[in-house]
Amino acid sequence: MSFNDPIERRGTHSSKWDMMEKLYDVPQQDGIAMWTADSDYATAPCVIDALRRAADHGVFGYMPIHDDYLNAIQWWMKTRHNWDIDTSWALTSQGLGNAIALCLDLWTDPGARVVIFTPVYHEFQIKIEKAGREAVTCPLKHTGDSYVLDLEDAQSRLDGSEQMLIWCSPQNPSGRVWTTDELRGIAEFAARNDLILVSDEIHHDLVFPDHTFVPMHIAAPEVEDRLIVLTAASKTFNIAGQRTGNMIIPDAKLRKEMQHRLNTLDYKPAALSLQMITAAYSPEGAKWADAQIRHLDQNRKTFDAAIATIPGVTSMPLQATYLAWVDFSGTGMSYDEISQRVRKSARIAPSAGPDFGPGGETFLRFNLATQHHRVEEACARLKDAFSDLQ
Secondary structure, three states, X not given: OOOOOOOOOOOOOOHHHHOHHHHHOOOOOOXXXXXXXXXXXXXXXXXXXXXXXXXXXXXXXXXXXXHHHXXXXXXXXXXXXXXXXXXXXXXXXXXXXXXXXXXXXXXXXXXXXXXXXXXXXXXXXXXXXXXOOEEEEEEOEEEOOEEXXXXXXXXXXXXXXXXXXXXXXXXXXXXOOOOHHHHHHHHHHHHHOOOEEEEEOOXXXXXXXXXXXXXXXXXXXXXXXXXXXXXXXXXXXXXXXXXXXXXXXXXXXXXXXXXXXXXXXXXXXXXXXXXXXXXXXXXXXXXXXHHHHHHXXXXXXXXXXXXOOXXXXXXXOOOEOOEEEEEOHHHOOOHHHHHHHHHHHOOEEEEEHHHHOOOOOOEEEEEOOOOHHHHHHHHHHHHHHOHHHO
């Protein structure tokens, strides 16, 4: 099974492809969907085999969270990230969006202020506002071809009533891999301001050569009394539709509080999700994940090379994720004109930069987790759409 095998997703009720025209006014027939963060290729064969075995068995009864599943999570964190976790630390949510909502509901008060560093995954602010809380946006500093923290500026934006910090590592949308010192800086910032620290580490497996992801708990174990780490197999293995993620909570008090909330809501994960993730977090899954990185590395190099030929347009060098963060500010065009050229002329639907908060006003985010020929086609369309700048 190749990452370049053609798979038609149109007409399958795919959010990414079948909602492209409605949301972005890009024709479904020949448009290229590069927005929602899921992949266009099939998941790992070991995951598909697990589903086949379940289908052949034919009985889909109740299934508890079991040791095989928990041991697989423990094995994955140790072998892939050198992170020793106890299986009791892992609580299961209905995906990481649900996990963020649960954390906000449990550990912040209505109307509370919640800190985020922008530009950042737009669902952070959406979840905060849905919960009736207020987002405190602290801009990252755009320096050279990357982002760096400005904790002094961030501190100046706080008034002392904040209760939580939602952190993104690796960073979405920029693909930045934070250093241990930067992570420790964030942890100290959270402790100094008495904030619950929710670290969304969903893209932690999608890291390119020459970069190393460090889990927040390894970087700053001293803040485990306020730390909730969110992980999932969903991005790595393209199973986001299964809506299953983990809240890894080292602190016994916080873990007990969240477990009680899950019990109150009578939440239990779907049996097939448990089977798929158990199969994914395996030596076979690890080999597939490594092969996927090689495929994504080729895609990002092709994409960045094409973007570099368009005057005034720059693609932030990806260290992790499959999401290219492209700055069009050098063209001197308004965001509306940029978006119009990409959506109408190139017939590509990327994610809108302004949705990611302050700092995203001149950007678009392109999902590169697709077949290589589709990346090449998108590159050709983009160069043609901006050919007058040549």
